[in-house]
Amino acid sequence: MKQIRNFSIIAHIDHGKSTLADRLIQYAHLVDDRQFRDQILDNMDIERERGITIKSQTICLPYTSRNGVDFELNLIDTPGHVDFSYEVSRALASCEGVLLLVDASQGVEAQTLANLYAAMEHNLVIIPVINKIDLPSADIERVKHEIEHDLGLDPEEAVLCSAKEGLGIEDILEAIVARIPAPSGSAEKPLSALIFDARYDSFRGTIVTCRIFDGTVAPADTIRLMSTGAAYKVEEVGIFRLVREPRKELTAGMVGYLISGIKTVSDTRIGDTVTLEANPVEKPLPGFKEVKPVVFSSIYPVASDDYQSLAEALEKYKLNDAALTFQKDSSAALGQGFRCGFLGLLHLEIVQERLEREFDQSIVMTMPSVQYRFHLTDGSVVTVDNPQYYPDPVTVDKSEEPYIRASILIPERYVGTVMKLCMERRGVNSHLSYPTPGRVEITFDMPLAEVVFDFYDRLKSITQGYGSFDYEITDYRESQLVKLDILVNGEKVDALSVITHRDRARERAVRICDRLEDEIPRHQFKIAIQGAIGGKIIARSTVSPFRKDVTAKCYGGDITRKRKLLEKQKKGKKRMKQVGSVMIPQSAFMAALRTSDEE
Amino acid sequence: MRNRPKGCGLYVHVPFCRTRCIYCDFYSTTGIALVGAWIEALRQEMLLYEADFGRFDSLYIGGGTPTVLGDGMVARLMEALHARFRFAPDCEVTIEANPDDVDQARLEAMKGLGINRVSFGVQSFDDRDLAFLGRRHTAGGARKALEAAIGAGFSNFGIDLMYGLPAQTCERWLTTLEGALFFRPTHLSCYQLTVEGRTPLSHMIGRNEASLPGEEEGRAFFLLTSRFLEDRGFVHYEVSNFAASRRFFCRHNGKYWSHVPYLGLGPAAHSFDGLQRWWNHRSLKRYVEALARGRKPVAGSELLSEEQLELERLSLGLRTRRGIRLPDLPETALPLVHELRKARLVRVRGNRLSLSRRGYLVADSLPVLLSRPSSPRTRALSMP
Numbered sequence: 001m002k003q004i005r006n007f008s009i010i011a012h013i014d015h016g017k018s019t020l021a022d023r024l025i026q027y028a029h030l031v032d033d034r035q036f037r038d039q040i041l042d043n044m045d046i047e048r049e050r051g052i053t054i055k056s057q058t059i060c061l062p063y064t065s066r067n068g069v070d071f072e073l074n075l076i077d078t079p080g081h082v083d084f085s086y087e088v089s090r091a092l093a094s095c096e097g098v099l100l101l102v103d104a105s106q107g108v109e110a111q112t113l114a115n116l117y118a119a120m121e122h123n124l125v126i127i128p129v130i131n132k133i134d135l136p137s138a139d140i141e142r143v144k145h146e147i148e149h150d151l152g153l154d155p156e157e158a159v160l161c162s163a164k165e166g167l168g169i170e171d172i173l174e175a176i177v178a179r180i181p182a183p184s185g186s187a188e189k190p191l192s193a194l195i196f197d198a199r200y201d202s203f204r205g206t207i208v209t210c211r212i213f214d215g216t217v218a219p220a221d222t223i224r225l226m227s228t229g230a231a232y233k234v235e236e237v238g239i240f241r242l243v244r245e246p247r248k249e250l251t252a253g254m255v256g257y258l259i260s261g262i263k264t265v266s267d268t269r270i271g272d273t274v275t276l277e278a279n280p281v282e283k284p285l286p287g288f289k290e291v292k293p294v295v296f297s298s299i300y301p302v303a304s305d306d307y308q309s310l311a312e313a314l315e316k317y318k319l320n321d322a323a324l325t326f327q328k329d330s331s332a333a334l335g336q337g338f339r340c341g342f343l344g345l346l347h348l349e350i351v352q353e354r355l356e357r358e359f360d361q362s363i364v365m366t367m368p369s370v371q372y373r374f375h376l377t378d379g380s381v382v383t384v385d386n387p388q389y390y391p392d393p394v395t396v397d398k399s400e401e402p403y404i405r406a407s408i409l410i411p412e413r414y415v416g417t418v419m420k421l422c423m424e425r426r427g428v429n430s431h432l433s434y435p436t437p438g439r440v441e442i443t444f445d446m447p448l449a450e451v452v453f454d455f456y457d458r459l460k461s462i463t464q465g466y467g468s469f470d471y472e473i474t475d476y477r478e479s480q481l482v483k484l485d486i487l488v489n490g491e492k493v494d495a496l497s498v499i500t501h502r503d504r505a506r507e508r509a510v511r512i513c514d515r516l517e518d519e520i521p522r523h524q525f526k527i528a529i530q531g532a533i534g535g536k537i538i539a540r541s542t543v544s545p546f547r548k549d550v551t552a553k554c555y556g557g558d559i560t561r562k563r564k565l566l567e568k569q570k571k572g573k574k575r576m577k578q579v580g581s582v583m584i585p586q587s588a589f590m591a592a593l594r595t596s597d598e599e
Numbered sequence: 600m601r602n603r604p605k606g607c608g609l610y611v612h613v614p615f616c617r618t619r620c621i622y623c624d625f626y627s628t629t630g631i632a633l634v635g636a637w638i639e640a641l642r643q644e645m646l647l648y649e650a651d652f653g654r655f656d657s658l659y660i661g662g663g664t665p666t667v668l669g670d671g672m673v674a675r676l677m678e679a680l681h682a683r684f685r686f687a688p689d690c691e692v693t694i695e696a697n698p699d700d701v702d703q704a705r706l707e708a709m710k711g712l713g714i715n716r717v718s719f720g721v722q723s724f725d726d727r728d729l730a731f732l733g734r735r736h737t738a739g740g741a742r743k744a745l746e747a748a749i750g751a752g753f754s755n756f757g758i759d760l761m762y763g764l765p766a767q768t769c770e771r772w773l774t775t776l777e778g779a780l781f782f783r784p785t786h787l788s789c790y791q792l793t794v795e796g797r798t799p800l801s802h803m804i805g806r807n808e809a810s811l812p813g814e815e816e817g818r819a820f821f822l823l824t825s826r827f828l829e830d831r832g833f834v835h836y837e838v839s840n841f842a843a844s845r846r847f848f849c850r851h852n853g854k855y856w857s858h859v860p861y862l863g864l865g866p867a868a869h870s871f872d873g874l875q876r877w878w879n880h881r882s883l884k885r886y887v888e889a890l891a892r893g894r895k896p897v898a899g900s901e902l903l904s905e906e907q908l909e910l911e912r913l914s915l916g917l918r919t920r921r922g923i924r925l926p927d928l929p930e931t932a933l934p935l936v937h938e939l940r941k942a943r944l945v946r947v948r949g950n951r952l953s954l955s956r957r958g959y960l961v962a963d964s965l966p967v968l969l970s971r972p973s974s975p976r977t978r979a980l981s982m983p
Contacts, residue, residue, distance in 0.1 A: 304972075545942075546964075550959060552839045558878070563910055573972075581934040
């Protein structure tokens with residue numbers, strides 16, 4: 001039997017992970033060079049467009065080492081954004097080792113550290129790889145120094161490469177087979193396999209990606225999912241090349257897929273252990289690190305009739321994104337929908353885009369919110385992540401909001417602007433350290449709510465992309481909170497309500513009103529937009545009416561031409577939500593949501 | 600329209616013009632030599648449809664410029680139509696006329712052929728406007744033609760006018776309106792000059808050689824026109840159309856606006872049988888070729904879905920004084936109706952809703968807003 005190595009690549013965003021994965025795949029000659037597409041693992045449009053990996057993908061690469069041993073290398077690609085640390089942790093639990101990729105000119109970044117810690121938590125062998133050595137700005141010695149001092153790894157173990165130019169690829173493969181241990185486990189023991197990914201295929205049902213720790217599974221076996229106890233007959237097992245490749249069986253150490261007629265989406269749980277009904281393992285594998293959503297927003301179908309279709313889409317979506325949580329919600333303005341929990345704002349945007357592109361849903365999303373805590377006068381404590389459930393202000397004794405410890409790594413020259421940004425975002429308790437000359441790590445205690453909006457984008461823009469950011473939620477702190485309502489022509493748009501700090505309310509209200517003024521198209525009548533706390537109006541703007549749009553001629557019998565224009569208009573209307581007599585485009589909700597400091 | 604026609608409408612497209620006007624995008628050719636081939640093809644086309652439509656109570660000969668046809672040719676056309684189709688005794692028979700082409704004798708001849716309504720393409724009583732638009736006639740020519748129509752005994756004739764022309768002021772437009780009213784027409788069509796794609800006018804606008812009034816000016820022209828004509832007893836019965844009284848609403852156009860079946864003959868003509876709409880080749884050559892091979896000269900067709908019918912009903916209905924049926928509106932449209940009433944853009948009489956004068960001005964955006972939300976599509980869900 002072939003030797004197996006299970007590994008993953010971890011890196012700070014933009015350090016070249018997807019490019020390296022591409023080269024490894026190319027080296028294995030799984031595809032014709034001419035058919036090769038960049039970022040071959042990132043097969044979602046959105047991943048290619050944004051140049052990021054959202055979903056982990058797995059691929060099994062054949063490799064014959066320099067000393068002639070045949071290997072099967074399972075590469076588990078991982079996402080690289082702070083929002084997706086959950087997916088990273090699932091992938092890591094299925095590996096024995098990782099390639100820790102560091103950019104030869106950028107050096108060690110905040111996320112490099114975070115990733116390293118994650119890998120260490122899973123006891124993985126770490127192979128440092130210095131990438132982009134072909135760049136003129138590459139400073140290998142400095143990066144080696146950082147690897148030693150910041151990461152505590154042996155810099156002499158670092159493999160040098162340029163994924164872009166295809167340099168050092170074989171050295172990396174050799175390092176993988178030499179340094180990463182073969183998976184332990186026994187094919188004879190009871191089956192114990194970890195589900196670390198699943199996706200839905202309209203023909204085959206749920207396709208589960210798993211790592212076999214012990215035992216063997218083959219078609220016709222009856223498997224049991226340990227968390228639910230549900231049993232299924234296995235239809236097919238196999239490994240991932242670029243497409244699924246069926247095998248007779250999967251045995252201990254392997255990474256592959258199971259198709260077993262799991263039709264209902266909710267039966268699959270990422271992190272669950274698969275065993276055999278006939279010969280079950282005693283204990284499930286240690287659970288994955290559970291990540292709780294920190295940002296909440298409601299999703300509504302633009303057309304209320306599409307609620308059922310949205311419900312189905314979310315169910316199917318969840319198969320591929322275990323981090324998303326959702327439950328029923330309803331709004332006077334937007335009808336029936338779902339309150340969803342996300343790992344962060346990028347995660348939220350990705351869910352939105354994928355629901356629209358892949359599931360053909362027209363949706364409106366409400367203002368993202370964090371989870372607030374209210375101590376009421378009767379002594380009880382309520383947690384609220386939805387402005388709709390904001391308690392009656394007279395019953396509130398004390399309100400609290402979640403705080404984070406933000407850590408930001410930047411070149412020294414940006415310290416002033418970044419400090420200013422953090423202070424504007426109510427950051428306190430700052431701390432500066434100098435991990436390496438010329439680079440500063442700033443830490444701040446900040447309300448999570450301030451980061452949820454566009455903090456990361458702002459940071460990237462004021463540091464010209466050099467700033468890296470990571471955070472952990474620390475505690476709840478007392479805060480003066482109010483509920484801000486938005487009224488359009490006198491009708492409260494509940495979906496636009498937001499809980500915010502008292503001092504930020506006016507500023508936010510003005511911005512939301514202005515954004516809505518820009519985004520709500522002119523109607524046949526005047527539209528008043530107001531921001532209010534309780535009965536008190538704190539901001540106001542107006543959309544003046546348009547006064548003429550009629551075309552003179554109706555083109556004789558050529559009604560078709562006229563109607564086609566209307567049908568185009570009507571398509572646009574699908575992306576609008578009716579509030580009273582006013583049509584509010586989805587883009588207005590999104591624009592109001594993106595309350596940035598810039599304007 | 601109270602006297603809503605029961606019969607079908609028949610349209611004949613005469614695809615010839617001596618010269619092309621800069622703004623027009625209706626199909627026509629200046630190749631007058633092809634008239635013989637056209638009428639031959641037209642006869643063939645009549646044969647293909649003779650059984651399909653019932654009795655017609657309106658016939659509209661439009662173009663192009665129908666009056667480039669000589670008297671003999673118009674007579675041949677009328678004969679052929681009467682040989683193939685049935686017409687109601689009170690059938691409205693309209694011909695579009697270019698003022699330059701007609702004198703009293705010609706108009707008398709047309710009257711003798713059963714034509715009882717003439718629509719004159721005057722456009723303006725100011726020679727500067729006419730020169731800009733590329734019209735062949737002058738204001739003086741238009742006056743002569745209108746006098747000839749009266750002299751020939753036409754009691755029902757209409758005048759087409761245009762406003763919103765470059766350098767046209769409200770005063771100048773009023774002079775044109777007054778010029779038209781002098782002849783006591785039964786019908787006036789007042790169109791704001793609209794830029795259609797791929798016309799010489801659109802190129803001129805693109806090169807900044809001409810500029811047209813903006814939203815506010817266009818609105819002022821529209822309101823002025825409507826007030827001026829209604830003060831003088833005209834009924835503003837469609838966005839761009841005025842009639843001296845209900846009796847003179849254009850019966851034929853009314854069919855387009857209320858989904859009554861119509862048959863269109865000739866190149867680029869559109870037809871509608873109540874469910875399906877089709878349109879002929881927009882090329883005289885292809886039109887003639889198709890018919891020479893015994894085929895229908897149809898370039899395309901569509902079967903209207905319930906949703907499309909609704910959208911058309913709304914858009915066509917709202918353009919007319921008759922309006923739409925209030926009970927046909929979905930419940931979701933009611934808050935908007937309320938707001939529109941508050942803004943005095945619509946009026947509700949009995950179970951009908953129609954646009955006010957100011958409401959006509961925003962007629963293009965309302966059909967979609969008042970229509971039923973699109974029904975959800977059945978979607979195949981799949982993952983990559």
